[in-house]
Amino acid sequence: MECQGPIHVLECILKLPYEKKMMTVALLWAWWSERNKTNHNESRLSTGEFIFLIKRSTDEWLRFFKPPTKSSTTSTPRWTCPPAEIIKINTDGAFLEETRDGGWGALARDSNGSIIFAADGRITHAYDALHAETIAIQHAIGLANQLGMGRIILETDSQILKQALLSPSLNQSRLGHLFLDIKYQLITEFIDYAVEFCPRAxxxxxxxxxxxxxxxxxxxxxxxxxxxxxxVTSLVTSDIAVS
Known part of the structure; x- marks a missing residue:
């Protein structure tokens, strides 16, 4: 069916499968944003950054608007201890869009669930939430290396960051140089490592x-x-009590 005029375009979008519908909305939103930048003589995204923005927005919206699945039993995901002789480091980033500032946090635990270290810090001039998440993992890796940890598991609640660190798909994005630097450090500074996704819970x-x-x-x-x-000890104790 040929789409003519804004009403017909909208009707065509509504008939698309759910994922393609969200990607189309993300494309239109990114296109509108770039048009506004042109009108205000602001720098525009490169082709790679534009594609990355569409993919990131689509992934985030799909997760946010995903309808809850019905299950006969309701279970809350819990943190699990790493195998023996491996340290698991959970990281997270916070980002405030109004000021472009944020914070990072990292918590390392051993196979018994005992805390090895806890750390946090400020972030200034971040691009977005993904940038804050990336900075958090950078600090965690630096501390792990500084404290002589040879085998680590990094856990993040960002699926996009996990994908960026385990594949070359985002190497050409705005944060690509940071992803490449993290990969290099993981390969050269540690005996064994893994990057895993964990739910916010x-x-x-x-x-x-x-x-x-x-x-x-x-x-x-x-x-x-x-x-x-x-x-921190209260939240960790709660994790261990229900694991």
Whole structure:
């Protein structure tokens, strides 16, 4: 069916499969945004960045608007301990679009669920939420290397970041140089590593640390190696109690 005029275009979009419908909306939104930049003489995205923006928006909207699945039993995902001799590090980033500032958090635990370190810090001049998530993993890797950890599992609640670190698909995006740097550090600095996705429900301590880092005005980074903040130990104890 040929689409003529805005009403017919809308009717055609509504007839598309759900995923293609969301991708079309993301394309139109990105196109409108680039048109506004042109009208205001602002710098525009490259072709690679434009495609990346459409894909990221589509993925985020699909997750946000995904209808809940019906199940006979309701279960909440929980954090799980890593195998013996491996350290699992949960990371998270917080981002405030109005100021382009944010925070990052990282929490490392061993196979018994014991905390190895907790850390947070401020972020300034971030591009977006994905940039904040990427900075969080960068700091986690730096601390793990500094503390002599040879085998690690990195957990993030960003599917896009996991994809970026496990494939070359986003190497040409605006954050591509950061993804490549992280991959290089993982390969050269660690005996063994993995990057895994975890739901937000499994990432509460790191999420709370990132929120604390965003509010931190005294220093760029805080690191705890023995005595940990009460809210961290409380969330960790809750994780272990139900695992």
């Amino acid at each position: 499994c990432n509460k301590p790191a999420h709370s640390l990132a929120a604390l880092g965003m509010r931190n005005r005294q220093s760029d980074q805080s690191l705890w190696l023995s005595v940990f903040p009460n809210f």
